[in-house]
Amino acid sequence: MKIWENHQIDGINRMPARAHFLTFPTREKALLNDNKYTHAFKNLNGVWKFMFLDAPEYSPEGFFASEYDTSTMDDITVPGNWQLQGYGKMHYSDLWYNFPINPPFVPTENPTGIYKRTFFIEESFRGKQIILRFCGVDSAYHLWVNGQEAGYSKAARNESEFDITDMVKVGQKNDVTVRVYQWSDGTYLEDQDMWWESGIFRDVELLGVPKDGIRDFKVTADLDETYTNGLLRVEAALRTEENVQVTFELMDAQGNTVLTETAGNHGEKVCMEAVVENAEHWSAEIPYLYKLLMTVEKDGQVIEVIPQNVGFRNIRMNGDTFLVNGVAIIFKGMNRHDYNPRNGRVVAKEEIEKDIILMKQFNVNAIRTCHYPDSYYLYDLCDEYGMYLIDETDLECHGFELTGDYKWITDDPTWETAYVSRMTRMIERDKNHPSIIMWSLGNESAFGCNFRRMTEVAHEMDSSRLVHYEGDFDVESADVYSTMYTWLENPDKPFLMKDIIEKSEKPHILCEYCHAMGNGPGNLKEYQDLFYAHDKLQGGFIWEWFDHGIESYTEDGEKYYRYGGDFGDDPSNKDFCIDGMLMPDRTPSPGLYEYKKVVEPVTTSAVNLEQGIIHLISRYDFADLVQFRLVYSIMEDDVMIQGGSMELPSIPARSEKEVKIPYDFASVKAKPGAEYYLNLSYQLKEHTAYAPAGHELATAQFKLPVYKEGIEVVPEGMLKVTKEHTVLHAEGANFHVDFDLVRGNITSIVRDGMEVMSKGPRLTLWRAPISNDMEIIDQMKKVHFLHLEHEVVTEVQYQEENNFLRVQVDTINSTTNSAWHFKTRYSYVVCPTGDVLIQVEGTPSGRTDLAPDMFPRIGVTMHLDQSMDQVRYFGMGPGENYADSREAAMMGVYENTVDGLFTNYVVPQANGNHMDCKWVSLTNDRGMGLVASTEDSFNFSASRFEEKDLDDAKHTCDLKKRDYVVFNIDYKQNALGTYACGEWQLDRYRAKFEPFKLSFRITPFNNKEISDKHVAHERVRV
Template identity: 40%
Template sequence: MEQKYVESFYPPSDYRLPPRAFFIPHSTEREALARGFYRASTQVLPLEGKWKFRLFDNPRAVPTDVTWIDFDDSSWEEIHVPSNWQMEGYGRPHYTNVMYPFPVDPPRVPSENPTGCYRTKFFLTHHDVGRVHLRFEGVDGLYQVYVNGHDIGFGYGSRLPSEFDITDFVHAGDNVLVVVVCQWSAQSYLEDQDMWWLSGIFRDVYILKRPQIYLSDVRVRALLGTDGRTGCLHVEVEIGGILSRDKPVPLRFKLIDSIGDSEILENTMLSDGFATYEAEIPNVRPWTAETPNLYTLLVSIDPDSLYAEHVALQVGFRRIEIADGQLKINGVPIVLKGVNRHEHDARLGRALTLDVMIRDVQMMKQNNINAVRTSHYPHHPVFYDLCDRYGLYVLDEADLECHGFALTGNWDRLSDDPQLEQAYVDRLERMICRDRNHACVIMWSLGNESGYGRNHRAMAERARAIDPTRPVHYEGETRRLLELGSDLQHAVMDVYSTMYTSVDELSRLGELELPKPHILCEFAHAMGNGPGGLKEYVELFYQQRRLQGGFVWEWIDHGILAYTSDGRPYFAYGGDFGDVPNDLNFVIDGLLFPDRTPSPGLFEYKKAIEPVRVLEFDRSSGIIKVQNRYDFLCLDCLVAEWSLQDEQSVLAGGILELEPVPPRSIGQIRVPCAEILNRHRDRCLTLTVRFLLRHPTDYAPAFHEVASFCEYVERSCQNASIDIYRPVTRFEIVEKGSSLCIYDDSFSVEFDLLRGRISGVGYRGSQIIMSPLSMSFWRAPTDNDDPPNREMFSVAKVWRDYGVDRLSESVSNIEIKKHDNVVRALVESRVAPAGLSWGMALQYEYIFLRGGLVMVRICGKPEGAYPPTLPRIGLLTTIHLDFEYVSWFGRGPGESYRDSKESQLIGRYRRLADELYTPYVYPQENGNRTDVYWISITNKYMEGLFITGPQPLNFQVSRFSVEDLERARHPYELEESPWRYLRIDFSHHGLGSASCGPGPLPEHQLRTEPFEWTLCFAPLARHEIDESILHQVVTERLKFI
């Protein structure tokens, strides 16, 4: 491959065919209607499988005879196609977010330029050699194609197809195909997306065996009339081959509905290479993401001959418009509850299988997601068929990003260069030509983070010329107008778009009187433990009419499955392969873990965007006021399952039919629970209502949960004495050296008289608490606390600068008071960092009561020039490994934090302690449970420790210390301790999404302020007393202390 082509934005490609819609031709109508994609067509010869492969250091190192038919490749290794060669053991993956991994000097690229050579053979019969096309759906890198030694041309645009007419270069029998792929080229400057740099033939490659006269392109516009019932079908067909006016060829259009009823719309005769068909179809069922009604359009040329060709396309009738400052589908404003999706698989890189694509789409639908932004390139063409079928709106994005130029001080360098206008427009035009037949595609995006310039305006103009039915999006224009303080009225794009906008700023933008809608093309950066604050964004979407939703960043962590030297698996990120420069774990930022299991963030997003919002609950009548947040469906598509339970068991429940509350309207549900609530006022009760699918769908079975509501009703307690449940015959107080020991028949507490803290707790011969119960203000920073390579956004840096990570406690006074069956310990101390003058003055009151109840009251007051916020306020100790069962009443079952807890409903839960850990790819703070009313930690005999307090608590149980989590960069670096760490917290700082966006909202920050906190410990033997009863007893006893 010559260097002049490597450094060209327009390498020659004489035999590359014009871009067309994605479809698979078939030789029979039955075969076409089977919708088996290319594997079901006899006109397709798939070339997937093992190819001969060798990786060279640069294009100059490639042998000149490598393209010859008789080249000896017997010594070459084999590689699977499709794949990325780095995932097959050649070269190494390289991750950067913004920075180009080579010097920025367009169009020049490094002379050391890994170049992969692929060789394979394919067999054609005498019947196959009519018209023969070779199609690549995606090759990462510039590539040159050779067939039987002939130079066919170049392919470029890594996530775009290239199709070549190789008819004149093939023959019956074996044919040799050679593909030479350069990792770096001038095209690389336009493909600087935030993802792994991976190379090679990563999507399908196949031979199309076409008749002499064939369907070259089929373009469909299936629009919905303003009456909402009439379909307006417009079809344009281009014919390949040579037609004769003397021998016209028949062309047939047939429309088939979802139950198989078909209607022949048109039979016509063709004598030239172009045909147009228009028709009005009465009483169509419209397509939306909520109602993905599809028809099949069958286009057949010469349908009754041996040389027939049939193309079947999914057609959805719908209308897209910008009107009244809103984006509307079929005349109805919608809210985009979307997600950004990169194509990634932990084992395969960007070579996704059909099963993975189906799983992604099904999981999105199961979690209430209704829209996908194909960040930042067109996805595999089959993905759009799935979005049509299952119902997802698609913001289709061009394969264009040159973010690295922002670091050079001239972000617009390429985007404002008129010599590159063709290169920009080409990438957009090829995407539109491929995807425009899809109902799911509702908007074209001109790319991502490429500055702003004349080439973007040229792209927008071209998009409207090719397809005037869809709006045009580009965030970079809105960003530039806001930076310059320019009037947004002058925007060229059809929507305003921003990313990582704070709730306050977004609200301000939404209040402006402007003619276009506003979306967040990226928000709620889902890196590590987070994002927090999703609820506030979604509520804003429903409060301000021009704010029409957004796309969470992003769908999946881009971890690559790797193994340690001793065979332990882990997920690798930037730098783990020796790739320099890199952006570390900034690529680990999805709602799914790399193995496609959900992270806590996905559950929280599902809850935030649920289609039923409970607005009000009247306990006296059992009436729940609900808002239907579907855009097109009535609420009778769901049923409601309700249950009323106390802390031990379910008291009542059932299934309720729902009224057909119209979309975006408010209705009522009457739950027959009012009488039971009134009868059991002496108990803590929880009413849970789950909204479930009435009927099965393609993506979920009947009774799949889509929304939920939980109401906690506190009890009116009766007086009780703990001795009623745990009578003891002795209560001894003994000083042993520097410890005060308090005993009864089976429970013991040890108090350190030097450090002023509880240092041990035992019960029935087992030591539960193994180390002093100490105040803790630090947490292992989350990715949002301490984002990689983004020090200016790091709240953890602020905390470290204030020494929060190195606080030590100094006791100034300890006073012990003994009276009958009560021991009081009053402790004064100060927590402060070395070298700084601020601190936290602490006052403790410990009360030890007969029967084993221990109350701890802590008052804190900050002094001096203290930090504005703190990571946490709580107590830390260690417990024996035998105590491995954790039960609690509060939010669960998953982890939760103050700004990420709505998905975790109040209830009673029980887990093994090790199950409370969340396996983030980059170790960090995890596993907290918030709004907890009581917690018990027991051994296999169900004996142990019970903890509660007047206000709800936070707790964590883990085998890892804060220091372990902070030090480790991968889970395999964590070593389980010989005990468990128990953290009981008064409060936590929120999560936010400051890894790339705003931090926690003010109401979710843990401000450094005076605090007062009370909690209680008690021994527990579950076979003698249930936690719910003990909770009632302890709560009542606290009133008299």
């Protein structure tokens, strides 16, 4: 049997797993805590020699020998994935194995990479134990040092260490050879939803450590029953049985020593226990860290000093909740992969730090490391910045689901070593991090004897944390009940959130929910409201943080991002990897802004706006709202008429209080047509590790009870109406409007010689599918043909009366081969001032029982002159918003460009909608254009692209701008949902087959004569 197909061999000559830590020669250097100051350290990242083979057996004779000629080998960067450096094939799949399922066997054609490099070992390594550490290699590999076989390892996202002390020469050049196998028996446990990428993709490090020092240690920093005193226990394993003593010094965050204990060894162990009175607690909101220094001495000489951050916190079960420091916390979390759009799974500490800072700035408090242990940098950063972690084992067997025997190897005892080892290696590496709240056994691998054993071992190794595994559907072993994409409403689903609330006897989390694919997710607020309402629902983790697009360029140098199927990979789940809250270039998506708002730390409600009294609820579990400054403003449309700031009083976590804002309501005098809003911004008073003072973490807005009707205007002037064959022409002093009497629609509006509109309103029920429509696209396109619209004109009537032109057009609007339709009536009034009053009404007709359950939209679309790219509007903004994703938006006057309104999703799709609009203007750089206004409200969007353009394009580089602006005014836009993987559009947010009426006014104007908002404030009466 080939060793890479032997699932009962977990490794050869690999050292026992241990915590990841650094060791220093002095206390001063330990406090600096950097690789440079350790006893001996060498990073072996860089350019290695590389040979790519179709199978291991094709390896040249003696390739591992020191004298092997590498001159014909290629260069490759380590760390790196070889597929992104020109070797092998890129392949993305969510589910499938890329070879026949016959565990533990893998294909004969097994892409293999041979890596070689030389390195010099400095004198600082002399007398030390020399360890070669690989932080991540996919999928399995053999190691040779100076031509001598040093070991074998697998489990791609786990660290491996090899003792090479007797194989290397200090003060001389040495060489290392690594042969990496893309496929191994371990691959059956590594079928995660991500790109299949191979090679040495994490750091390679050479360590020199004292032979009489600490090999490993475990820190337990708990709290007593009253959550008052810290209970510190340290168990250290030595490399020697010779007599040494270890001094344990604990310092607070200010560097003050709070305790010192010295203990001698008993064989290879040293233990210490101590009580820290009135210990500061660690939590994601207040990540207070002590520093522990462990100084090892022998015969009065310091051998080494090891630093370790320590956070005191307690985790325990309490009936149907779990508690952190006595509180049933709520996870406001993200699933996060190690990912980089250029380098694949190669991520630097700086990138991870940016992720965590951004998460904190967006109110995220938790990460699930899907679906493997992350790069070790993450854990220190989560300790320091404050982030709860579910640390997940590198284990997923998703492809077995399609065999009909999902637990094929999960319930096979011969695979126990492979399963348990992956988990124990993770726990050993990460055990000293206070940020870790739960150990997760893996993902989507069914349930069986091997998971039962993993649970037992996890509890034996670490009783201070909880065990998570979503695949334990009956919660037989796991401490928490975990589900994915559990629905809010759907009578056809066997299990809903309400069932969990009624039946669950253990705490519940959603380890994945609200699939953030493309334009979405929807329903974030609905889930969060449930979490707040029921203690047993302890939050969840959005799927997921990043879009996994691969940075690419067209021949013209235009950047775009490729996804599954773009590399000829088959089968592929295509763009299912483009499902993040961050776009590949780290641009936050509209969905991330929505999530920030939904999980914000303050919930605000109005008590008495005339007196300035509001009610605040703290959504923190530990922190006080006193850290915020409340900045307030009263807006009169686009003008701030009052504003100021105040410091919040102390409002402890999970409590509430009324607050009075010192504005002068009595001085607010309504102007005709203007609207008045109170805007609130909760901003940090002081700088924090993750954001500067003034950073906004929460908002609120309230419409003030002040309003005065706009001035009524009766249009005056002369209007000349003429008919030329099929064209009806209405002309005023400085404008004209043309109608096509066959199609019944406006074909041109001209003001002062400029054609502002070249195609008038026409009913549409279609928008380009969004990624979350993927499960219903076939239904929309192949059953209801919603993308193939038809408008049949049944009658056109017009009359001229008192210098007004009234046009009435009756149509039937439907789609190809559909027996249902809307009976639609367009009513136009062309005024002598150039205003055009438009009303579109629709009535469901025909075989109504055959109509779809919902429509992408109900609205009208128009074409405007391409120069009219300056946009101002009064409505929900500034970002796009939809019925089930509108919490982050606030009413106001916003300015943008047509291009700026466009959300550049990796996969082009419908975007840029704005709800509750009262008016919108589009002008050119000379101020010429039009205003669309209403006495009700409408949705609007403006784009350089037709819906068909967005639908047909597979990538952003496929889009070609039209020579006009597409302008949409909608009665209703359908909701977003997360039906690509999860909840569909909730019934109350759908655009349905229902009667509708859409009324608005189009006014060609020049903003040098009158402002857009004053145009909108007028109430035109005819």
